[in-house]
Amino acid sequence: MNRPTDPVTSTALASPAVTRAALFGLTRLRRSTRTERREWLLAFVLLLPALTMLALFVAYPFARGIRLGMLDSVVGREGQFIGIQNYIKLWYDSIFQRTAQNTFIYTACATFLKLSLGMLVALMLNNLIGFKRLLRASMLLPWIVPTVLSTLAWKWMFDPTFSIVNWILYHLGFIQVRVDWLGGPVAAITSVILVNVWRGMPFFAITLLAGLQTINPDIHEAAAIDGANAWQRFWRVTWPLLMPVTMVVVLFSVIQTFADFQLVYILTGGGPANSTHLFATYAYQIGIATGKLGEGAAASLAMFPVLFLVVLFQLWYIRRGEGGKGGA
Amino acid sequence: MAAVSSGGWRRWFYLYLPLGAIVILTLFPFYYMAVTAVRPDREMYIPWNRPNFAPFWTLRPTLEHFALLFRETLFARWLVNTLFIALMSTGISLFCGLLAAYALARLRFPLGGALGTGIFVTYLVPQTLLFLPLGEVIRSFRLGDTPWALILTYPTFLIPFCTWLMMGYFRTIPRELEECAQIDGATRLQAMVRIVFPVAMPGILSAGIFAFTLSWNEFIYALVFLSSATQKTIPVGVVSELVRGDTFFWGPLMAGALLGSVPVAFIYSFFVEQYVSAMTGAVKG
Amino acid sequence: MAEQRRGTSGKRWTSVPRRTFLKAAAASAGAAALGGMPGILHAGLAPAYPKGTKLHLLQWLNFVPAGDKVFLAQAEEFAKQMGVEVTVERIGMGDIRTRTTAAIEAKSGPDIILIPNNLPHLYADGLADVSDICEALGKEQGGFYDLARANAFAGRRWIAVPQFVYSWAWNYREDWLKEAGWTKFPETWDEFREMGKKLKAMGRPIGQAFGHSENDPNNYVYALVWGFGGYEVEKDGKTVVLDKKGTLEAIKYNTALWKEALDESGLSWDDASNNRAFLAGSMSVTGNSPSIYFVARDKFPDVFKVINHAPMPKGPAGQFYQLPTLSSAVMKYSKNQKLAKEFIRWYMAKPQYEKWFEVMGTFAIPPTKVWYDHPVWTRDPKLTVFRDVIKDARQIGYAGPPGRKASEALAKYIVVDMFVKAIQGDKPEVALKWATDELKKIYGT
Incomplete structure (x- = not known):
């Protein structure tokens, strides 16, 4: 399909506002350096509160965490420096390998499903005439209940002896015998993904809906007059215009999903046979349950570079998108 | 988005039905939470494959769980x-x-x-x-x-x-x-x-x-x-x-x-x- | 709000708020009540603790609410006597580790923590020496059981005071076993399997959890491995010997049992699943503490009548149990260690402990032997079996010492997952090799 940055499309879509902004950009070039210095000062003042908070409550503990990852500390005993041995140990740890694999599958599947379902719901809600308010509010419910509690509800719904899900599927004729939702290795990770999608989809839907409402209907009309069908209009008009919002939502969702903890902790505890362990739950298990703080820190940190790469890529993509739209 | 032309069965097929399905799926756990919250304890010991398993309602709703929560x-x-x-x-x-x-x-x-x-x-x-x-x-x-x-x-x-x-x-x-x-x-x-x-x-x-x-x-x-x-x-x-x-x-x-x-x-x-x-x-x- | 203690008027659930602030006017109440205090307080001495001293105890949320009530009342009494403030905080069992670790690392938190299993060894460096309490207690109460001692004694010093051991037994439906032709619970694993086959054919299988949860899965899998003659590591705590014929036999046995006799949803079960399923009548046998029996007594009179309990079947190597323990540890960072110890002495002393033990029913096995002949055990003959399980209990990581490495193997669910892998279709040899390799990594050989 068409790339969102297709030059023809983006020129066609550039709103008059953007063009005007570009004109102002030219004026800006002639500004004096004194203004720039003042900007620099203002920026510093504006950034100060955020940076102070982050330095105190993230940077410092993070540095301690990195150090901890290179010690052989166990709880209550300051460890010796052992370099990257914790990481080497994890690399060869079969449970850790499984964990890494689970995390990637979990993140990829859940994000894909959340995006496509969320987009679908946003499009449909955008088209709806009545009930909008009610639907929007109710769609948000899964996102609002504290995760721990809604996950407990799912645990109850999946309980092999009392499963409502089994009851429904059985009476609809989809299954003959009960499904052990959290028992099989594939079933368990699927169930965990489903719960994550259930929880996270509203975030996508509502934010994308907000994005959709900013799109000028005239553009659609113009495209329709040009003979584009619904599918084409979505891919050539809506999708590229929604791209910035989409990327931000996906970005945050990927991070949250990748580092997910509560859901698995409550639903399966990583079982059966480690088939649902994620980085966070396994790191927690090592660090807290076995008291190997150094190794646990290393396991927590192991997800960092991966996330970092994913995020760098997405940030680059977002910025590139902005450049393509002809802004600054 | 204009995936749906206005009016008629198409609107039902492309909009109301799928949206309804998704809304029901999204909200079902809440409904179930609500039913569980007013279900008397004894009924929660009925396995799903028993004929008297009544998932969607309870005949003897109770507020005891809420009372317990606050008391x-x-x-x-x-x-x-x-x-x-x-x-x-x-x-x-x-x-x-x-x-x-x-x-x-x-x-x-x-x-x-x-x-x-x-x-x-x-x-x-x-x-x-x-x-x-x-x-x-x-x-x-x-x-x-x-x-x-x-x-x-x-x-x-x-x-x-x-x-x-x-x-x-x-x-x-x-x-x-x-x-x-x-x-x-x-x-x-x-x-x-x-x-x-x-x-x-x-x-x-x-x-x-x-x-x-x-x-x-x-x-x-x-x-x-x-x-x-x-x-x-x-x-x-x-x-x-x-x-x-x-x-x-x-x-x-x-x-x-x-x-x-x-x-x-x-x-x-x-x-x-x-x-x-x-x-x-x-x-x- | 929390300060207010709620009435005890016949509520089904618990009448105790999670935490109760126990405040007492130091001077008046303390002095007046001193005369009534047995042994542990030196008569005539005014409380040696400055007014406003606070003691904070972190405990698991007791399954038996009545036990909590008694404990809180005792804490209140102690607070009054000593003229201090005692806070009892209770949280879920699984979260105790998190809190303990965080407290030790931050060097602040509760003064006393009730630590499960052999975890005191994990936190040994952060725990104060309580040898004086334990030695006196042992002398006074007929000595500690091996399991209790193993979990709280670290080579030269006691690092925690065992409070109790969870009891465990097979819970079974007498009526359904009779229907299947078993008037007596089987005594060997082979008979157990025969019985299970019949029961499952009747649609009432045996229920056993294999998920990642603290108690039930481990109770069973360790008992099975030991019963068939396998164990994790030699006495030196280094040589991993899991890869033995006994272990392999246990895996094969269990895999067959899974198909023939077990409820095939156990892979996702946690500690709570079997309680509810058993009471719901969807299975006829499951291993558990007497918590099922107690709930049945209160809520399911018809089920209550037909439950009975039985010990672990014997395997070729014998009959063994893995049982969780809870021990009170005084935290090294605590500034009130003396008072904390005083408090532990107080609630472990016979008069107080007996009251608590009686309401706990047979759920708690006392760590010392003096309680063996207590009428609690024989009041209800269906519960007597819980008394003896501790004699054949082995510590985690048998035959090695119960230390950090043993906890790691336990916390990673290696033995449980070995069985799960076989159930999921791995060859028993492959599952065994996986587990052995994992253990070798932990024990460093």
Whole structure:
């Protein structure tokens, strides 16, 4: 399909506002350096509160965490420096390998499903005439209940002896015998993904809906007059215009999903046979349950570079998108 | 989107049916929570494959689980705590995030891009790594077992989020708006506060909503940094009070989940409307 | 709100708020009540603790609410006597580790923590020496059981005071076993399997959890491995010997049992699943503490009548149990260690402990032997079996010392997952090799 940055499309879509902004950009070039210095000062003042908070409550503990990852500390005993041995140990740890694999599958599947379902719901809600308010509010419910509690509800719904899900599927004729939702290795990770999608989809839907409402209907009309069908209009008009919002939502969702903890902790505890362990739950298990703080820190940190790469890529993509739209 | 032509069966087929299905699927767990919350305990011992398993209703609804929640636990107190903590930390994060986002999106200064990425990266630092070293920080500030332990630590994952969300919105606001104001004689700061922030209201609201939700949900920090029952938040309070040894009190658990979300849902229903319409207005205007 | 203690008027659930602030006017109440205090307080001495001293105890959320009530009342009494403030905080069992770790690392938190299993060894460096209490207690109460001692004694010093051991037995439906032709619970694993086959054919299988949860899965899998003659590591705590014929036999046995006799949803079960399923009548046998029996007594009179309990079947190597323990540890960072110890002495002393033990029913096995002949065990003959299980209990990581490495193997669910892998279709040899390799990594050979 068409790339969102297709030059023809983006020129066609550039709103008059953007063009005007570009004109102002030219004026800006002639500004004096004194203004720039003042900007620099203002920026510093504006950034100060955020940076102070982050330095105190993230940077410092993070540095301690990195150090901890290179010690052989166990709880209550300051460890010796052992370099990257914790990481080497994890690399060869079969449970850790499984964990890494689970995390990637979990993140990829859940994000894909959340995006496509969320987009679908946003499009449909955008088209709806009545009930909008009610639907929007109710769609948000899964996102609002504290995760721990809604996950407990799912645990109850999946309980092999009392499963409502089994009851429904059985009476609809989809299954003959009960499904052990959290028992099989594939079933368990699927169930965990489903719960994550259930929880996270509203975030996508509502934010994308907000994005959709900013799109000028005239553009659609113009495209329709040009003979584009619904599918084409979505891919050539809506999708590229929604791209910035989409990327931000996906970005945050990927991070949250990748580092997910509560859901698995409550639903399966990583079982059966480690088939649902994620980085966070396994790191927690090592660090807290076995008291190997150094190794646990290393396991927590192991997800960092991966996330970092994913995020760098997405940030680059977002910025590139902005450049393509002809802004600054 | 115009995937659906107006009127007729097509509208039903492409819009109402699938939307209805998704809404039902999304809301079903809530319905089930609600039914469980009013179901007498005895009925919760009926396996799914028994003929008298009645999943969708109960003939003898009871309020005993709710009564238990308020009589035997400090649920009302937890609700207040959670609200207070979530509101405060959201407020702090919005303040910090808004200012930072404006600087990063609008001002030119050395290392701006790097700082932006830097702030974002803090969002990636896993909580499972942070909570132990953070414990030391909390102790040295003597904040243990006070709401401030959470109010000050939640912004660590809220600020990056707010900053980045707001940066996105600021970028969608044409620079000409504030430049016009500046030409009219306003200072940069005035232009920011009077022109840009109001226009960015939908963005601020959405950042606020999601920041609020994240703090509403948080579990590990709340578990580790608070110890008095009177200080606890809903997730930690409900779980540790109602999962006893090898017995789950499903009725009160679900009642707690429900009560812990419905009031917020109500507030949200108002804000979401604001959020979407404000955004639409901002673009049109 | 929390300060207010709630009435005890016949509520089904618990009448005790999670935490109770116990405040007492130091001077008046303390002095007046001193005369009534047995042994542990030196008569005539005024309380040696400054007014406003606070003691904070962190405990698991007791399954038996009545036990909590008694404990809280005792704490209140102690607070009054000593003229101090005692806070009892209770949280879920699984979260105790998190809190303990965080507290030790931050060097602040509760003064006393009730630590499960052999975890005191994990936290040994952060725990104060309580040898004086334990030695006196042992002398006074007929000595500690091996299991209790193993979990709280670290080579030269006691690092915690064992409070109790969870009891465990097979819970079974007498009526359904009779229908299947078993008037007596089987005594060997082979008979157990025969019985299970019949029961499952009748649609009432045996229920056993294999998920990642603290108690039930481990109770069973360790007992099985030991019964068939396998064990994890030699006495030196280094040589991993899991890869033995006994272990392999246990895996094969269990895999067959899974298909023939077990409820095939156990892979996702946690500690709570079997309680509810058993009471719901969807299975006829499951291993558990008497918590099922107690709930049945209160809520399911018809089930209550037909439940009985039985010990672990014998395997070729014998009959063994893995049982969780809870021990009170005084934290090294605590500034009130003396008072904390005083408090432990107080609630472990015979008069107080007996009251608590009686309401706990047979759920708690006392760590010392003096309680063996207590009428609690024989009041209800269906519960007597819980008394003896501790004699054949082995510590985690048998035959090695119960230390950090043993906890790691336990916390990673290696033995449980070995069985799960076989159930999921791995060859028993492959599952065994996986587990052995994992253990070798832990024990460093």
